[in-house]
Amino acid sequence: MNVIYWFSGTGNSFYAAKKIAERLEDCDLLPISKLAQLPPDCERVGFVFPHYALGVPNLVREKLEDIDLSGNQSAYFFAVETCGAFPGSCLGQVNTLLKKQGAVLSYGTVIRMFANNVVNYDMKGDPAEKAAAAEPAIQAAAVAIQQKQAIKIPHTQLLYQLPYRAITATYPKKGLQFHADENCTGCGMCAKLCPAGNITMQNGRPMFGASCEQCVACIQWCPRRAIQFGNKTQARTRYHHPAIQAGELFRAAAPPAKKSLHSPQ
Ligand SMILES: Cc1cc2nc3c(=O)[nH]c(=O)nc-3n(C[C@H](O)[C@H](O)[C@H](O)COP(=O)(O)O)c2cc1C
Ligand code: SF4
Ligand code: SF4
Structure with missing residues (x-):
């Protein structure tokens, strides 16, 4: 296989x-x-x-x-x-x-x-x-x-190694600079898509932690464009690959468990 x-x-x-x-x-x-x-x-x-x-x-x-x-x-x-x-x-x-x-x-x-x-x-x-x-x-x-x-x-x-280490070391805490604005409907898609489990829904709003991968999935896929990074992204466009939809990505991220692949027993 x-x-x-x-x-x-x-x-x-x-x-x-x-x-x-x-x-x-x-x-x-x-x-x-x-x-x-x-x-x-x-x-x-x-x-x-x-x-x-x-x-x-x-x-x-x-x-x-x-x-x-x-x-x-x-x-x-x-x-x-x-x-x-x-x-x-x-x-x-x-x-x-x-x-x-x-x-x-x-x-x-x-x-x-x-x-x-x-x-x-x-x-x-x-x-x-x-x-x-x-x-x-x-x-x-x-x-x-x-x-x-x-x-x-x-x-x-x-x-390349020094700048790589220095830059990527800042990524986890950069998660704290995301926030959802008044356009958020509480749909929870951002939390479902986050590969790091860095987003938790609290009282219908996403809360961002300090374990971010900086993958930008949350900010790019939010259907309401409600996620912002500080004050930098309000006027910026959003992107995802035109042939991929959010549902396909999060279903693929949670495939049915296969014993041979995921567990040592
Ligand atoms: C945090 C971050 C850092 C990136 N750094 C680089 C980079 O150093 N050089 C580059 O060419 N692209 C860089 N990119 C762009 C991505 O590598 C590129 O858009 C990639 O195809 C995104 O793949 P994905 O859609 O699978 O996430 C960066 C993107 C992100 C989110
Ligand atoms: S994806 Fe957007 S609208 Fe949905 S909960 Fe997250 S921030 Fe709110
Ligand atoms: S989806 Fe990506 S950028 Fe957004 S909080 Fe999770 S790891 Fe960070």
């Missing part, structure tokens, strides 16, 4: 993961938050995630640090990183983490998609055009993975 673990705030990486899974036969598509122990008979194991500040999202790094690869060291490991503008590759970072567990990353690629970090900038570009432009690279990755192509994984430049 094949398994892809994904992390995605606005659906770009989820869309890429879904297309790759469609190409492979017998492929489970699972949120990386569920990653603990792999089933014993994996043929291909993939990780698909966005590029954050010169590296992988905190949750992806933490999961790869803790992963138990017993019996799977010789599987075909691949990684697909989606990015907005600056494709400073973090494939080397994934390879280093896998090597600590006796495995290697055989293949990886970086795919440019819509730049979604609404907290930092006013997003520009046509989502449909950007999605269409990414399609050939996604299909090429799917074919390469199906054929188990191998490439030389570039080392992550040391120069």
